[in-house]
Amino acid sequence: MVNLVALGEVVTSLGFAPSDRIVRQRINAVEQQTIYLPSDMINSDGSLDVYDDVLRLFRPTYQKNHPAIQCAGWVGYIPLNDRYALEVGTRVPVSNLERMVGMAAGYSPEILRQYTRPFGQTDERPAALFDMLADQLLDSFDHIWDNGLLKTYERVKRAGQSPVGRVMPFQTGLRSARAGRPVAVSSAFHRSSDFGPNRAIKHSLEKLLARYVTIAEDSQRKRTQRLRRALERLGDVGPLTASEANPKAIARYVDRLPSGHERYGDALMVAQLIIYDVGLSIRNTGGVAILPTILINMAVVFEDYVRRVLADGLREGARVQVKDGNKGGDGGARRLLFDPIAVPFVNPEVTPDIVIEVDGRTALVIDVKYKDAPKIPERSDVNQVVLYGAKYEASQVMLLHAGRPNGRNSVELCGQVGSYKVYNGMMNLDTSNVVEEELKFVDAVRSLLP
Structure with missing residues (x-):
């Protein structure tokens, strides 16, 4: 360095x-x-x-x-x-x-x-x-x-009929003798930005x-x-x-x-x-x-980072796409909550952090939580991610946490809520080999995909 x-x-x-x-x-x-x-x-x-x-x-x-x-x-x-x-x-x-x-x-x-x-x-x-x-x-x-x-002064020498600045007698005489005609050698300081x-x-x-x-x-x-x-x-x-x-x-x-x-x-x-x-x-x-x-x-970095880890790790042709639920349009998966909605209410948006599609159908929805992994996800978080599952017609949903206690797997099945399987995802960001941690998580997610 x-x-x-x-x-x-x-x-x-x-x-x-x-x-x-x-x-x-x-x-x-x-x-x-x-x-x-x-x-x-x-x-x-x-x-x-x-x-x-x-x-x-x-x-x-x-x-x-x-x-x-x-x-x-x-x-x-x-x-x-x-x-x-x-x-x-x-x-x-x-x-x-x-x-x-x-x-x-x-x-x-x-x-x-x-x-x-x-x-x-x-x-x-x-x-x-x-x-x-x-x-x-x-x-x-x-x-x-x-x-x-800023400019600096630099000395510039000239030789010719019209001297500029200080005439240098010895060099003027020498050049004139060699040329057979008067040649003035002069020196002057000029300002330059170079x-x-x-x-x-x-x-x-x-x-x-x-x-x-x-x-x-x-x-x-x-x-x-x-x-x-x-x-x-x-x-x-x-x-x-x-x-x-x-x-x-x-x-x-x-x-x-x-x-x-x-x-x-x-x-x-x-x-x-x-x-x-x-x-x-x-x-x-x-x-x-x-x-x-x-x-x-x-919190934002962790979410964007995990999305990139999954997108890079699940490059398996055109079958698997990792989308950002916070955005609409190309590469985005944002949706409106109610379909249809009663007039005159404003339709709120549904913005899961990560939506994984396989062959055009949603296979897994992940919501990223930048906090330590609990034994089981908090009830309010489960409520949120199950709603995502219902909206995206995904039978598998996950809450991903920024931490993985020793002895626990990267992805664990918590249980089932109705027709939705709820998973607890974990990544140990404190590890000395974060690349290996990324690969473990990608492999665990891949095992859930059809």
Whole structure:
């Protein structure tokens, strides 16, 4: 892993990165945990002193007559106010967490752009976080362009009839004697944007463009257009040289930035991550970069991750299709509850997390619960999934939990409710071999399919 800490230390010491950066006291927590809050977070009117846009992520409560917040499934550095922040970790090992986020197709993390935090680095690069880096670099470059590119003075020698700058007598005499006519050799300093900082930014933009031109999704079209426009503006900037392509060199560029050009520090921080193919650690803080706060909703990630695991594991021709019940249209399986419905009522939607079809008929409906596996699923959860079975005419339904106690199978039959078999699905996300855990679950699900 490339050591990029040098630049992060320089940026921090100079106060670069967004000007509203605040150093907050961290309160350590784990997902799903209820945390007591400091007493000075209570306002005079009894309300919690928490940012409004952050408070919506939690459920404020009181525990033993103390103000508290239940962390739910959010993971990351969560600013509460100008004094405190929650550092919420997950029970999932870092390597498994990065894999889950990377496999959660279509998942986009929550980005609190008005708050910043220091990031550590990782070898994993989930697509959603890569998009965030691209946007951050483009936003910084747009600001740089609006305020003018940095330029440096370089010495340029000229030989001809019209000298510019300082005439060099010895070389002028030598060239004139050889040519048999007056030739003036002069030297002058000219401003140029073709130097280290701009080359590093251009190189990172080129790497981004090379990535995004291969992605045909419409959602990436605007990002690709912005990258092309940025590179056109850097048309006079040459390629990054070997001596400039190392973390210490980029750190020196930031260290020597003149005042009023803080956005170069922001851009170069992101550029180094792109140049060296280094990802951001979702969970751990560090000195690699100071960027907007990124939060991961583990409940959503787990659902998207499991859907991807099943879709990849059950690729058996066109017989088996794994669909998302939260969506309609192609690949979706969302339906309306009543058929027909009495007028004038609004027909609510039915949105199971995963619908598995075999030869066009629903064979299994799965509802994903990001919580530990119970001995038997909770009654309210069973009620929900049996309704799904009735609506989708599926005789088998499952509640999948994020945990598998030792000695228990990946899928267990709980019993039968009417004509519906209810299964308890379990995946151990704390395992050291999550790929093996995925295969066990896929095999168990496959055994239920006709």
